[in-house]
Amino acid sequence: MIIGIVLYSISLIGLLVSFKKSKENTYVSLKKAWNTFQKLLPEILFIMLLVGVSLSVLTPELISKLLGQQSGFLGVIIAMIIGSLALIPSFVVFPLGETLLNNGAGLTQVAMFVAALMSVGLVSLPMERKMFGPMFAYARNGAALVMCILFTVIIWMVY
Incomplete structure (x- = not known):
């Protein structure tokens, strides 16, 4: 909360100086x-709706069942898909990853899930295309997916 107050204060000071x-x-x-803001409002509202639905449907228990250590490569693929589609605020992702690990999810699967959640944004892709253009949006998401795969392979090899 304090960080929010500081950031809003800095913005207000900048606005007053301007x-x-x-x-x-x-x-x-x-x-x-x-x-x-008006152009992006429909996409923002849609994303907020999806965040609410994903937080209520994708419970840690359900995800742990899908991403358990016994799920193997299929669990990594499921983690990649769910992580790429789900919209969960970044401050929730890491505690969620710990919860998943504590509930029996595999480290490799959680690594892919967290990496995809933080970097791939298929749900926000329409807004990203509108703001930055389709070429950039697809390239960024593709590169993010490749990095998620590389990161997960490294975790799998080390683990």
Whole structure:
């Protein structure tokens, strides 16, 4: 909460400094920001809906069943798919990974799940395409998936 207050305070101070330097440029910037927000609002609401559904449907117990040590390579594939599709806030991902490990999920499967959750964003892909263009969005997600696979192979070899 304190970090949020600090970040909002810095933003407000920056806005006031900008306003003092040039009211006209500040108004133009705020108008552009508002227009961008309005364009992205449907995607943001959809993502928030999916986050709520995924947090209620994908319980740690269900994921542990799918990602147990006995699930092997299939469990890694399932972890990659679920991690790529699920939208869970980053501050929840690592405690969730620990919970999964404590409930019997395999380390390799959890490594893939956490890596995919943090880097691959198939649900947010439409918004990313709109903001950065399709070429960048597909390239970023593809590269993230390759890095997840490499990371998981390293964890599997070390573990």
